Structures are given as structure tokens and as C-alpha cells.
Amino acid sequence: MPTTSRIRRILVANRGEIARRVMRTAHDLGISTVAVHSDADGDALFVREADRAVRLPGVTSSETYLDGPRIIAAALASGADAIHPGYGFLSENPGFARAVTAAGLTWIGPSPESIEAMALKVEAKRLAAAAGVPLVPGAELPDGLTDSAALAACEAVGYPLLVKASAGGGGKGMRIVTAADGLIDALAGARREAASSFGDDTVFVERYLAGARHVEVQVFGDMDGSVVHLFERECSIQRRHQKVVEESPSPGVTPAVRERLHAAGVALAEAIGYIGAGTVEFMVFGAGDEQEFYFLEMNTRLQVEHPVTEQVTGVDLVAWQIAVAQGESLPLTQEQIRLDGHAIEARLYAEDPSRDYLPATGTIHRFEAVGRRGLRIDTGVGDGSLITPHYDPMLAKVISHAPSRAEAAAVLADGLGRMRLHGPVNNRDALVAILCSADFLAGHTTTSFLDEHPGLLRPIICAEDEQRHAIAAASALEAHAAPADSLPLAWSNVRSAPSFVTLQRRGYADFTTVLVDRDRIGARYRIARTPAPPFAGAFALDGDSIDGATARLEGRPDERETVVIVEAGGVAARCAVATYGAEVFVDDGVHSSAWSVLPRFADHSQEAAGHGPATPVPGTVTHVAVGPGDAVVTGQTLVVLEAMKMEHRIVAEVDGVVERVLVEAGQSVDAHTVVVEFAESVHPEVTA
Secondary structure (H helix, E strand, O other): OOOOOOEEEEEEEEHHHHHHHHHHHHHHHOOOOEEEHHHHHHHOHHHHOOOOOOOOOOOOOOOOOOOOOHHHHHHHHHOEEEEEEEOOOOOOOOOHHHHHOOOOOOOOOOOHHHHHHHHHHOOOHHHHHHHHOOOOEEEEEEEOOHHHHHHHHHHHOOEEEEEOOOOHHHHHHHEEOOOHHHHHHHHHHHHHHHEEEEHOOEEEEEOOOOEEEEEEEEEEEEEOOOOEEEEEEEEEEOOOOOOEEEEEEEOOOHHHHHHHHHHHHHHHHOOOOEEEEEEEEEEEOOOHOOOOOEEEEEEEEOOOOOHHHHHHHHOOHHHHHHHHOOOOOOOOOHHHHOOOOEEEEEEEOOOOOOOEEEEOOOOEEEEEEOOOOOEEEOOOOOOOOOOOOOOOOOEEEEEEOOHHHHHHHHHHHHHHOEEEOOOOOOOHHHHHHHHHHHHHHOOOOOOOHHHHHHHHHHHOOOHHHHHHHHHHHHHHHHHHHHHOOOOOOHHEEEEEEEEEEEEOOOOOOOEEEEEEEEEOOOEEEEEEOOOOOOOOOOOOOOOEOOOOOOEEOOOOOOOEEEEEEEEEOEEEEEEEEEEEEOOEEEEEEOOOEEEEEEEEOOOOOOOOOOOOOOOOOOEEEEEEEOOOOOOOOOOOEEEEEEEOOOOEEEEEEEEEEEEOOOOOOOOOOOOOOEEEEEEEOOOOEEEE
């Protein structure tokens, strides 16, 4: 149990944005902080901002942030008297909570008994039922259950159904199964992922409620036995069962159900003597008088999306956690907790939504958000931060708060659009598209939202804006190439042969070439789109003419950024162009685009790489499903890769015969590593 002594120094047993978030409140309260960090995080922002830091040798989570004894030793060595676990990692590990208190440290979280009661979802459902909370129809699948028995149990529940890991959350170990013929493979994959993520491969099934809302109630308890709720959050917009957009209050819950939801959350927390911050999650199904809700699970920790609750209540939940851990009573009674306006949070990830959310790695060259009223940024990255394959690919949480939901959505979409985010591929454009979509603004948000709106995952900017960006990029590149004491080439008063720059926009297969004809009058721009790169000597000087388009530099080019004013069709846009080697990023305050610069001559210096299915990102091989001589068919799983806390299946794109397997389970691999060679060429298809 937590102690009642005043906390002087907190070790944050986590990383990234949540470590910074906890440290911010601790410092505001006059409490010093300690960071623990892996070798991969040695220069991370949260490490720099801590008052003390302790290295945990290694890079994987199991070597570092999941090593409880080493973290406790770090707390004792650094003079910390309390540990805050953040979310994820060891935050819901009752054994770790017990070890913390046994070491004489204050545990800033619920009691080990409360964590234990809710840790295994099967047991949690039993406790919820005893507390009078309605449950989703489901079935337990104990160890040793035969395939035929599993099929029978799931048939009784009814399809579609959802396979879930008993010991974890965050979408790990989850699979949707629509028919019996996919059940056994789904169970195997869910068990494998659950064992890897949580060390427990126990799974169970629930009826999958298509078209339902995912709504959760924030609860808080103290040592005196008082429990309050801080209203609800809706988290229905998800990918891979992980939340992407969250908001408070829910736009679709009826007043009657809202009141019952809050009461159910408090009742469950009271039933287990809950202390600290917790979240009770529900599925809300139907509308109007027919609307009903079912218990999903309870998360015995601070949620990723806790800022939306903080914004609408004015409460610092981390400060409350610290106060309760010190033995203090809750700062407010239920009647004193008020709801103010609407808040929305969007999770910014280094991933490609158009490629099944494939995670990305690389350097964040620039991370800059425009400060404005009503906008909050919680992030663990900055200029120069490295996104590695070892941890979750979330870059930041961007949160808006406004008097109305419509205004909060507009503020958040505008804030995301104006961010300068130069680095790996990310989901920023998809988030803006979601927030601006008609169905989102109408509150038609269910767990099926992204499945029903696939076009939002790859939004397309209009052709005119894309052409402006291409012209701006070409002008900036030419300005950088010009001698320092000369005028930009676009302003030459001597007619010269047309020049061109060839670019490829990130995420697109074709190539864009900007041609510039110059004479005494000025420059004329033409843009050609081709399926192959038009290297010098093989390029036809034709393309769509951009009538009246002009480009001028605002000042001289800078090493970091060049500002180009591009005017076309009587509309001018101020484009900031940043170059990092062959990467070019263009921002105009409304849209952003990323481009690669192609050389003018083809590079034949290297032979083509070997053929065969390859890893899309760096990661660890967790399962090899084939061997030499095996005949495989299109879509068959060859190798399973774990990267950035997600499982990726590398499958055969066409039929073939395995000649050699080049990797083994447990092996760490780089991106583009060929994993299997075939007697006949087979190319990879990656799913996650």
C-alpha cells in the first residue's frame, strides 16, 4: 500500500512523452525527478529534463523498462523515495508494485491487490458481473482446450467475435474473427502476441459489436475509501484496436446511459477498494431509448488519453496521483468536479496509414508546433530525435480544448496542419482528414469508423497545391545549387536551356519533374508526371504548363529553410522548404508534403539486391512458419516479425517452393532483410 510520507524525489519508470508529462507536474510541485533510460534513449528529451538519470544497459524493453529489480535498484541508488510507472511497461504489474513498497519506496498507483483483481480480464469480468455491471457475451478458453472444443465454445458465442489477451491491453493479442474457418489461426496468432507482450498467452473471446462506441469512465479513489468519476471519454476511432482519436464528453451517449455509465464505473472501483487513477472501459451499443452498454475491462493506471479529461475538468491527474499516494484525500468531491467545454486528442504516430499502418523509423529532423490558445502538445520527441524499432511509434499527443466540439475539432485540425514535422512517414494528414470529415463532425464515431472511411487514411491535396509545392521545392533546390554571389536562377535575364528537377512525392509511385524555361521576361513552369524517373538524355521536354506561375525567394536560401512565394492562378502561397540531403519537406500552413530528389543520371554503381520476401522494418523474428522444400501458396505466412510493439506477417505474394530460410526465431533483423529464398521468384506482401 502507498505510504503517507511526503514525496521528495520520483523515479519515473517509463520513457518518452509520459515520462516528460509526469516530470512536469513533479517539478511544479517542487519534487525532483529521476529518469531511467535504455541505451537507445540516452539522449532523449525526458532524460535531459530529469534531475538525475540512471542508465539501464540494453535496448529492448525486456532488458530495460521491464526489468523491475534494476529499476528499483536505480531508485535506491539515486535517492528517489517514490516510483511513478506511467502507462504500459510495468504500470499494471502487481508483482512490481509489491516489490516497490517492499523496498521502502512509495508506489504512485493503485494497490497491488486492485491491479491483480483487474489484471486478468477473465477475472475482471467476474468481479464486474458481481458489481452489477452488464457484460458482453463471451467465452473463456482455458489452457489445453482442443481445437474442436474451442470451435464449439466460439460457435456458442456467435460470429463475428473478438479474440483478446487476458493479461494485457493496447490492442495486443486481439483478432477479429468473422467465421469459424479463421478461428484457429487467429487464436494461435493472438496467443503468440500475448505471450510476447505480456508473458501470458491466455486468451478469451467476446462477441464483436460492430458499430458500437468505445467509451470509458475516468475514476479516482483515495485511502479513505472515497471514489469519484471525472466523466467519460470516447475512444472509438481506432486502428488495430488501438486508439487514435479520443474526446470528452462522448458525442453519442444518451443522458440516461451516461449517468448509468458513470455509476457503473464508480461501483466497480468501490467494489475493489480502488486507490488512485483508473479507467473503466465499456462498449456502448445502439441509440436513443434502445442504447445499452457492456463492460470491457478496467485499466489500473493513468491512460494515454488522460489529457482530454484534464482539459475539460481543469484537474491535474498526475498531481492527484501524487497526493493520494502521500495519503491525502481527494482534492475535490463529486459535486465539485465540473465539465467545461469539449476536448479532443489525436495521437501522432510514425506510421503509414495507407500501408496498413506500417511503422516507420528514422530521424526527426524538425518537430515544431505553433503555440496557440486551446492547443496542448504532449511529446517525447524534438529536433534530432531518433525513432527506433524498439518502442511504440507514437510521436506526440495533440490535444485541443474549446467551448464546443466543432470548435475543438477545428482548432486541433488547424494545429496539426501547421506543425513542422520533418522526418519519417507519419499519420498527421490522416488525422486532419478524420477531424474534418462530415461523419466525424456529425458525431457518427464508432469502432468501425476507419473501416468505413478508408479514403481518410490517404488524403489527397488538390492538384494546384501539389504543383505549388513541387515548384517551391524545385526553386529552393536550384537556389541552393546556385553560387552564393548570384541571383536565383529564376531571375536570370539571359535565355538558357530549360532546367529541370525530378522529385518523387513520398507515398506515390510516379515521378514529378518541374521544368523551368527562362528568358528576359521571367520563368515559365511546366510539370510532367511519369511512371519512371526521366534521367538526363532520356527526358522529353513536355508537360502540363502552369500558366502564369511565378516563384520568388523571400530572402536568401538558408541551410535549414528556404521560403518561396509561389503564385499560380492569381493565388499566392508562402511555402517553407527544408532540405535534408535528398529529402525535401514543404509546408504552406495548410498542407505539407515530403519529396525525394532524384539524381539527374541513373546510378548503376551497385548491383540489384537479391530477390525474396524481405522485412519492411527492423525488428525481431518471432516465428518461422516454413522450411526448405515447402510449397507455399499466395497469402501463406512465411515469417512473423515483431517491431515497435506490433506483429507483422510476411506472406507469399504468389505460389512457389521454399529453397532456403535465411532467418530464425529470436533473430534481430534490419529493414529490407531477405528472410526466405524461393526456387522461383516470390515477392513479399506484408500485413500487420
